[in-house]
Amino acid sequence: xxxxxxxxxxxxxxxxxxxxxxxxxxxxxxxxxxxxxxxxxxxxxxxxxxxxxxxxxxxxxxxxxxxxxxxxxxxxxxxxxxxxxxxxxxxxxxxxxxxxxxxxxxxxxxxxxxxxxxxxxxxxxxxxxxxxxxxxxxxxxxxxxxxxxxxxxxxxxxxxxxxxxxxxxxxxxxxxxxxxxxxxxxxxxxxxxxxxxxxxxxxxxxxxxxxxxxxxxxxxxxxxxxxxxxxxxxxxxxxxxxxxxxxxxxxxxxxxxxxxxxxxxxxxxxxxxxxxxxxxxxxxxxxxxxxxxxxxxxxxxxxxxxxxxxxxxxxxxxxxxxxxxxxxxxxxxxxxxxxxxxxxxxxxx
Amino acid sequence: xxxxxxxxxxxxxxxxxxxxxxxxxxxxxxxxxxxxxxxxxxxxxxxxxxxxxxxxxxxxxxxxxxxxxxxxxxxxxxxxxxxxxxxxxxxxxxxxxxxxxxxxxxxxxxxxxxxxxxxxxxxxxxxxxxxxxxxxxxxxxxxxxxxxxxxxxxxxxxxxxxxxxxxxxxxxxxxxxxxxxxxxxxxxxxxxxxxxxxxxxxxxxxxxxxxxxxxxxxxxxxxxxxxxxxxxxxxxxxxxxxxxxxxxxxxxxxxxxxxxxxxxxxxxxxxxxxxxxxxxxxxxxxxxxxxxxxxxxxxxxxxxxxxxxxxxxxxxxxxxxxxxxxxxxxxxxxxxxxxxxx
Numbered sequence: 001x002x003x004x005x006x007x008x009x010x011x012x013x014x015x016x017x018x019x020x021x022x023x024x025x026x027x028x029x030x031x032x033x034x035x036x037x038x039x040x041x042x043x044x045x046x047x048x049x050x051x052x053x054x055x056x057x058x059x060x061x062x063x064x065x066x067x068x069x070x071x072x073x074x075x076x077x078x079x080x081x082x083x084x085x086x087x088x089x090x091x092x093x094x095x096x097x098x099x100x101x102x103x104x105x106x107x108x109x110x111x112x113x114x115x116x117x118x119x120x121x122x123x124x125x126x127x128x129x130x131x132x133x134x135x136x137x138x139x140x141x142x143x144x145x146x147x148x149x150x151x152x153x154x155x156x157x158x159x160x161x162x163x164x165x166x167x168x169x170x171x172x173x174x175x176x177x178x179x180x181x182x183x184x185x186x187x188x189x190x191x192x193x194x195x196x197x198x199x200x201x202x203x204x205x206x207x208x209x210x211x212x213x214x215x216x217x218x219x220x221x222x223x224x225x226x227x228x229x230x231x232x233x234x235x236x237x238x239x240x241x242x243x244x245x246x247x248x249x250x251x252x253x254x255x256x257x258x259x260x261x262x263x264x265x266x267x268x269x270x271x272x273x274x275x276x277x278x279x280x281x282x283x284x285x286x287x288x289x290x291x292x293x294x295x296x297x298x299x300x301x302x303x304x305x306x307x308x309x310x311x312x313x314x315x316x317x318x319x320x321x322x323x324x325x326x327x328x329x330x331x332x333x334x335x336x337x338x339x340x341x342x343x344x345x346x347x348x349x
Numbered sequence: 350x351x352x353x354x355x356x357x358x359x360x361x362x363x364x365x366x367x368x369x370x371x372x373x374x375x376x377x378x379x380x381x382x383x384x385x386x387x388x389x390x391x392x393x394x395x396x397x398x399x400x401x402x403x404x405x406x407x408x409x410x411x412x413x414x415x416x417x418x419x420x421x422x423x424x425x426x427x428x429x430x431x432x433x434x435x436x437x438x439x440x441x442x443x444x445x446x447x448x449x450x451x452x453x454x455x456x457x458x459x460x461x462x463x464x465x466x467x468x469x470x471x472x473x474x475x476x477x478x479x480x481x482x483x484x485x486x487x488x489x490x491x492x493x494x495x496x497x498x499x500x501x502x503x504x505x506x507x508x509x510x511x512x513x514x515x516x517x518x519x520x521x522x523x524x525x526x527x528x529x530x531x532x533x534x535x536x537x538x539x540x541x542x543x544x545x546x547x548x549x550x551x552x553x554x555x556x557x558x559x560x561x562x563x564x565x566x567x568x569x570x571x572x573x574x575x576x577x578x579x580x581x582x583x584x585x586x587x588x589x590x591x592x593x594x595x596x597x598x599x600x601x602x603x604x605x606x607x608x609x610x611x612x613x614x615x616x617x618x619x620x621x622x623x624x625x626x627x628x629x630x631x632x633x634x635x636x637x638x639x640x641x642x643x644x645x646x647x648x649x650x651x652x653x654x655x656x657x658x659x660x661x662x663x664x665x666x667x668x669x670x671x672x673x674x675x676x677x678x679x680x681x682x683x684x685x686x687x688x689x690x691x
Binding site: 152158338 | 483653656657
């Protein structure tokens with residue numbers, strides 16, 4: 001088949017595959033460089049450029065674990081946005097509310113896992129209530145839905161300030177999650193030949209593992225179950241899904257419950273690793289926004305890629321150019337919009 | 350979507366008084382005479398402040414009402430002008446402060462704001478619809494965090510203080526009355542410019558693009574260029590508002606351009622109404638009166654709950670804000686007045 005046969009669709013011709021292969025090669029090369037950077041003992045010149053291996057590897061690990069947290073928050077946001085075209089700007093408030101609830105439950109009962117469960121369950125209910133009583137009334141009017149979610153976030157932030165005041169809380173983690181793990185990564189070699197291994201907080205690795213498990217679970221739910229099929233169909237064409245006899249409102253409620261519940265879950269988990277304070281809602285809202293813009297709406301894989309990029313950018317920025325760190329996040333967003341306006345995994349409409 | 354208010358062209362061949370309309374003339378007289386009755390507090394804290402935030406709302410109204418692009422970054426654009434004034438002019442934070450005279454600093458500050466706005470516009474018009482609100486919110490939040498982190502340019506958390514409105518023509522523009530008239534003058538100027546611009550060829554094209562971008566593209570219009578130019582114009586208005594804001598406050602810090610402030614501007618524009626340039630000013634007066642006096646009703650602590658609830662009610666009840674409410678009540682009033690006669 002010659003190129004002249006399909007002059008208007010170059011993506012269908014052979015050019016698309018080679019470009020993909022080229023990107024694959026670039027990706028493999030980058031992965032190899034990163035693996036070498038993480039596991040090799042660094043020569044002195046590299047230590048001189050990148051401060052120290054410990055700083056670099058810590059930044060990478062912090063970035064990846066933070067990405068896990070961002071993914072938990074943003075995956076709900078992206079699903080809700082993809083399915084309902086509802087930019088829920090109160091999503092950050094859901095995170096913060098989940099964190100506060102987790103704190104209350106954990107400190108009163110003493111069981112951290114109960115706090116995590118409560119964070120998920122309560123916020124899932126809150127999500128369903130928001131969907132049924134607020135957003136369903138404004139269906140099809142996405143600007144008003146967004147405005148309403150802004151209103152809700154203002155009121156929620158103020159009421160949370162009234163209840164929990166402006167102080168900083170830390171959710172106590174159980175003993176079996178405390179402590180640090182020694183990783184098989186050599187950060188330096190002492191003069192007597194002994195290797196110094198990197199130690200890293202166990203809890204953060206658990207957060208990362210939880211994020212991966214939940215991410216895989218979400219992916220399986222979306223791609224292997226009937227509800228997931230409906231959700232994916234709804235992301236692509238909501239009207240058609242409704243026309244084929246599916247109760248879309250039930251699907252919306254499920255997605256909102258899962259999305260809000262995940263935000264609450266992330267709140268408890270994040271509130272244990274970091275801290276709970278007013279203003280965190282804005283931080284996680286920004287993360288969710290950028291993750292969705294970069295990753296593409298309605299895509300779990302996109303959310304994972306976006307979260308990884310933003311988490312790494314934030315932590316690497318924090319170590320290497322502390323006062324310009326946020327610019328890196330900004331640049332990632334702008335470059336994505338310039339090259340692929342629909343996001344990395346987003347579908348062009 | 351009814352465009353009755355936004356686009357109804359007045360019939361030509363009228364004298365200028367008729368063309369202005371009775372409403373505008375009464376409003377102008379009231380605003381000019383306002384300082385005679387108002388105390389200094391009402392003059393600046395209510396009058397001047399409302400006009401400044403009205404201008405920011407106006408820049409948002411221009412984008413949202415005529416261009417269909419709801420931006421949450423207008424306070425960021427205004428903040429860039431404010432920071433530029435602090436950096437180019439004088440401040441007493443001992444950082445930067447080039448000491449330029451006001452007539453040099455102000456045009457550069459407004460230019461910087463307009464260019465920043467055009468850049469934000471260029472980024473956000475890559476996508477359409479509800480994405481704009483997300484992208485502009487992300488930009489506003491990122492700028493806020495950047496201003497907070499960065500000490501070399503933004504002087505970090507504390508920002509700049511000690512910025513004074515200039516004194517020229519023998520008038521100290523920091524005094525309440527001159528400052529009020531300065532705000533009024535600039536607000537009227539931008540209001541008139543937006544009203545005139547909305548009926549110009551560019552304004553009409555922009556509104557057509559809002560209603561059907563594909564058709565306009567097919568007709569040969571450069572859709573992106575028109576949208577970005579609208580952002581540039583909105584940036585000029587927001588930049589002027591930013592200059593006034595920094596003169597009003599005497600200081601600028603990351604808190605000035607925070608997410609709360611960004612949302613405040615949106616609230617002002619939405620409560621007032623996005624269909625007509627007068628809406629944002631109306632919204633600004635309402636919100637700032639509430640901000641000032643709600644403290645007596647609900648206490649300073651819970652003000653945000655009140656404003657959030659009012660905002661929610663407005664969005665639910667009347668999507669077009671106070672202007673929309675008025676548009677809905679007006680026919681009923683007219684009918685009431687007809688009833689006794691019939």
